[in-house]
Amino acid sequence: MNSSRAVGIYRTLLRVYPRRFRDEYRDDMALLFAEQLHDGSASRVWARSLIDLTITIPARHLEAHMNRPPNPAVPVLFAALSVTGVVTAILAGSNLAIAGFGLAVAVMAGVLAVASWRTTRAVTAERPASAHWWQILLGGVGVLATTIVVLNIIGEVPDGWWVPMMLTLLAGIMTTATGLILGVAHLTTHRPHNATG
Amino acid sequence: MPQPAKPLPSASLHIVLALLDGESHGYALIGRVAELSDGAVRMGPGTLYGTLNRLVDDGLIEETTDRVRRDDSERRRYYTLTGSGRAVAVDELVRLQGLVHRIAAHLPGGAIA
Numbered sequence: 001m002n003s004s005r006a007v008g009i010y011r012t013l014l015r016v017y018p019r020r021f022r023d024e025y026r027d028d029m030a031l032l033f034a035e036q037l038h039d040g041s042a043s044r045v046w047a048r049s050l051i052d053l054t055i056t057i058p059a060r061h062l063e064a065h066m067n068r069p070p071n072p073a074v075p076v077l078f079a080a081l082s083v084t085g086v087v088t089a090i091l092a093g094s095n096l097a098i099a100g101f102g103l104a105v106a107v108m109a110g111v112l113a114v115a116s117w118r119t120t121r122a123v124t125a126e127r128p129a130s131a132h133w134w135q136i137l138l139g140g141v142g143v144l145a146t147t148i149v150v151l152n153i154i155g156e157v158p159d160g161w162w163v164p165m166m167l168t169l170l171a172g173i174m175t176t177a178t179g180l181i182l183g184v185a186h187l188t189t190h191r192p193h194n195a196t197g
Numbered sequence: 198m199p200q201p202a203k204p205l206p207s208a209s210l211h212i213v214l215a216l217l218d219g220e221s222h223g224y225a226l227i228g229r230v231a232e233l234s235d236g237a238v239r240m241g242p243g244t245l246y247g248t249l250n251r252l253v254d255d256g257l258i259e260e261t262t263d264r265v266r267r268d269d270s271e272r273r274r275y276y277t278l279t280g281s282g283r284a285v286a287v288d289e290l291v292r293l294q295g296l297v298h299r300i301a302a303h304l305p306g307g308a309i310a
Contacts, residue, residue, distance in 0.1 A: 017243075021246075021247070021250065024250070025246040025250070027272065028223055028242075028246060028273070028274055029242035029243065029246055031223075031224075031272075031273070032223045032224050032227070032242045032245070033242055035224045036224075036227075048239060048241055049241050049242065051241070052240075052241025052242065052243045052244055053241070053243055055243070055244070056241070056243030056244055056247050057243070059247065060243070060247055063247075
């Protein structure tokens, strides 16, 4: 295999690196590979380069993934799930199994909400994801109100409808909680400033 | 008591030590690292540029490609240690010297054969 064909194949293999790394270093890496081919045994250079690619491609992808900015919606969803867990526990009444499950979900989701909020607050400060809080709140309240009205109209839940009805109620509670949390976060962090001087 | 700085990963250590001689480009760096390690460390392009990228992000090295007029017409990137990079490289050398001395002191006869 001639040298330019080998470098062409190597350049093709470099496409597997994350785009940002590839765009930055592809030419340098190909030049380095060509120089190594020029000065050493082709089979040794290929063997070393293939091992190098096998080790470094997953490493660069992992780095790229870890450097990606966190999603600001994650802490809000965990917080809403936590509130839903609390509401489920309250609604469960004397059913200790469901109440315990609701509380466990509330605690775990609450911890995850705090942990993810700590990593995303810089991002949320720059890019407010909470501006649509009132739409989410209205959506949640709308789902809850519709479900309650339907329940009142039909009087008794037909067989097989209990689970979908409960899931709809839980979705409504979770959406309402998300809207409330976003609203509080938005109104406390984006208060209008008085113009001075 | 101040905490000692965390040792550099192996590839980063070899590169900052190789750059103590002055600025260098990728191919020369690989050769210098192989020479300093007596042929034990032979970096591939992915390892080299991944490590250089991290060292630039950490502020230990900087690119000097456009700062100096080059004799060759090739589009190579040149790198050099920053002030803090040089300090880290010297700290690492001192740490390694201390390690060798302490190990030698505990060996029978007090020296490495």
